[in-house]
Amino acid sequence: MVAPKLRLKKLLRFLFPILVLLILWELLVDFKILNPKLLPSPSNIAVTMYQLSIPNFLLIIYLLRSLYRLAIGYGIGIAIGIPLGILMGTSKHLYKLVSPVLSMLISIPTIAWVPLFLIIIGIGDETIILTIFLGCFFCIVYNTMHGVRSVNKELIWAAKMTGANRITIFAKVILPGALVSIITGLRLAIGYSWRALVGAEMLASITGGIGFMIYAARATFATNIMFTGLFIIALGGLLIDRFILGTVEKRTVEKWGMIRRIE
Amino acid sequence: MKLKESIETIIYFFISIGIILVGWEAFSRLNILSPSLISRPSEIFAVLYDLLSKTAPSGMPLLLAHIYSSLYRLLYAYLIALAIGIGLGILMGQNDKVYWFFEPLITLALPIPGIAWAPIFMVWLGFGDPTILTVGVLAAFFPIVYNTAAGVRSIKKELIWAAQSMGADEKTIFFKVLLPASLGYIFTGIKLGLARGWRTIIAVEMIAGTLWGLGFMIYDAREYLRPSIIYAGIIVLAVTYFVIEGLIKLLEKRTIEKWGMVRKEAI
Numbered sequence: 001m002v003a004p005k006l007r008l009k010k011l012l013r014f015l016f017p018i019l020v021l022l023i024l025w026e027l028l029v030d031f032k033i034l035n036p037k038l039l040p041s042p043s044n045i046a047v048t049m050y051q052l053s054i055p056n057f058l059l060i061i062y063l064l065r066s067l068y069r070l071a072i073g074y075g076i077g078i079a080i081g082i083p084l085g086i087l088m089g090t091s092k093h094l095y096k097l098v099s100p101v102l103s104m105l106i107s108i109p110t111i112a113w114v115p116l117f118l119i120i121i122g123i124g125d126e127t128i129i130l131t132i133f134l135g136c137f138f139c140i141v142y143n144t145m146h147g148v149r150s151v152n153k154e155l156i157w158a159a160k161m162t163g164a165n166r167i168t169i170f171a172k173v174i175l176p177g178a179l180v181s182i183i184t185g186l187r188l189a190i191g192y193s194w195r196a197l198v199g200a201e202m203l204a205s206i207t208g209g210i211g212f213m214i215y216a217a218r219a220t221f222a223t224n225i226m227f228t229g230l231f232i233i234a235l236g237g238l239l240i241d242r243f244i245l246g247t248v249e250k251r252t253v254e255k256w257g258m259i260r261r262i263e
Numbered sequence: 264m265k266l267k268e269s270i271e272t273i274i275y276f277f278i279s280i281g282i283i284l285v286g287w288e289a290f291s292r293l294n295i296l297s298p299s300l301i302s303r304p305s306e307i308f309a310v311l312y313d314l315l316s317k318t319a320p321s322g323m324p325l326l327l328a329h330i331y332s333s334l335y336r337l338l339y340a341y342l343i344a345l346a347i348g349i350g351l352g353i354l355m356g357q358n359d360k361v362y363w364f365f366e367p368l369i370t371l372a373l374p375i376p377g378i379a380w381a382p383i384f385m386v387w388l389g390f391g392d393p394t395i396l397t398v399g400v401l402a403a404f405f406p407i408v409y410n411t412a413a414g415v416r417s418i419k420k421e422l423i424w425a426a427q428s429m430g431a432d433e434k435t436i437f438f439k440v441l442l443p444a445s446l447g448y449i450f451t452g453i454k455l456g457l458a459r460g461w462r463t464i465i466a467v468e469m470i471a472g473t474l475w476g477l478g479f480m481i482y483d484a485r486e487y488l489r490p491s492i493i494y495a496g497i498i499v500l501a502v503t504y505f506v507i508e509g510l511i512k513l514l515e516k517r518t519i520e521k522w523g524m525v526r527k528e529a530i
Binding site: 013014015016017018020021038096097098100101104105107108109110111112113114115116118119120191194195198199202203211214215217218221223226227229230233234235236237238241 | 271279367376379386466470501505
């Protein structure tokens with residue numbers, strides 16, 4: 001009975017500072033203390049958002065296109081990254097060979113690859129998807145590998161002694177043991193992908209997308225479109241992290257009591 | 264034991280890098296990879312040498328001038344972000360009202376990729392350093408303030424009460440209880456902020472850079488279809504960040520690890 005009320009209170013407490021900031025911003029711009037051409041007022045941004053999304057669906061189409069690219073790039077990253085990470089984690093030598101190189105590759109800003117892909121592949125979806133893939137791939141492999149390596153040896157021995165075969169050990173011991181790290185990797189990776197998406201769309205898109213929209217608006221100094229895009233990016237990133245991955249985490253590791261806090 | 268481990272890591276690292284380079288070169292020589300698109304390692308090293316032997320107008324080798332530009336931008340942006348981020352973070356940690364006001368705003372701004380701010384600041388501030396620095400500060404600031412606030416708030420009230428009941432004044436509590444106890448979190452933020460700031464500065468250099476900076480160098484090479492310069496740039500980026508990160512880790516080892524306050528974390 002108390003829970004929904006508490007939730008509402010939490011939501012209100014979350015929204016209050018945002019509202020204060022928006023009102024202050026609106027007033028400062030309306031009274032021309034800040035230049036409305038350079039800093040559009042929140043109401044102007046809201047109108048822009050409406051104009052872009054309802055009459056001609058442009059914003060929605062762009063958003064869907066961005067999400068489509070994200071889904072494919074991230075999907076491929078998971079599909080290759082997790083099996084590869086497991087494979088590398090099971091061999092001690094492979095792990096030692098790969099892990100320093102991987103940590104170096106992770107540190108390279110993903111966007112640095114974009115000019116290269118622009119030469120090799122050219123402008124378009126392939127370059128963007130490849131960039132998103134690279135943005136999340138190393139992180140997924142690294143954390144999966146780490147998770148598999150960190151499974152307690154004693155647990156595996158114990159399972160062996162009770163007569164478990166290799167498949168059972170893998171499915172019942174190694175995989176659950178590595179899951180916390182794998183999920184951590186996935187959660188970090190979606191953030192990286194989201195960032196890579198925006199960067200890659202700025203440099204390599206001619207067919208829409210949120211990053212493209214922000215960058216293209218620069219040519220006409222349309223700051224209201226830029227802020228619209230920024231708002232969508234912020235909201236999208238938050239929703240993906242909180243609702244999709246937060247839920248996945250709750251359903252799996254938290255339920256099994258293996259939670260580890262991440263930033 | 265520790266020394267042996269790190270030597271082992273280094274050996275493994277060079278073995279794997281060696282395998283990659285030799286394999287790459289071999290594939291390229293066998294014409295399996297097109298050398299005009301995927302440059303050979305030998306060519307990349309030749310380009311690196313070339314970039315080091317040519318001098319910029321300032322008298323520095325060309326490559327070093329690019330690295331220098333990126334690094335001083337990182338330094339300034341990072342220092343500003345640290346000062347504001349840790350300051351506000353501690354304030355948020357100590358004062359509930361401040362926390363409840365800024366927390367939603369930071370939560371909303373944290374997932375925004377630094378580069379998404381770039382077009383707006385390009386309209387406001389134009390090309391070059393002002394834009395690159397500002398966006399760099401923004402990118403590094405949010406993880407720092409977020410983790411600092413979380414760290415200060417994670418301190419058990421009992422610790423502060425204990426100090427208070429023993430007669431410690433505000434200043435002592437701050438320096439002897441609050442700061443040391445939240446340092447683990449703060450360091451997480453510092454490292455995360457560094458990574459984000461670095462990535463963002465390189466990215467913004469690509470779209471708003473003027474003549475210098477590693478990001479600019481890489482993006483400029485695209486115009487002349489010189490993939491070897493891009494590869495060289497990527498290698499330099501990796502090595503440069505490796506060094507910076509090494510310095511931060513050294514600092515961490517000398518301080519919080521020694522004091523036993525390190526937190527486990529993922530990469």
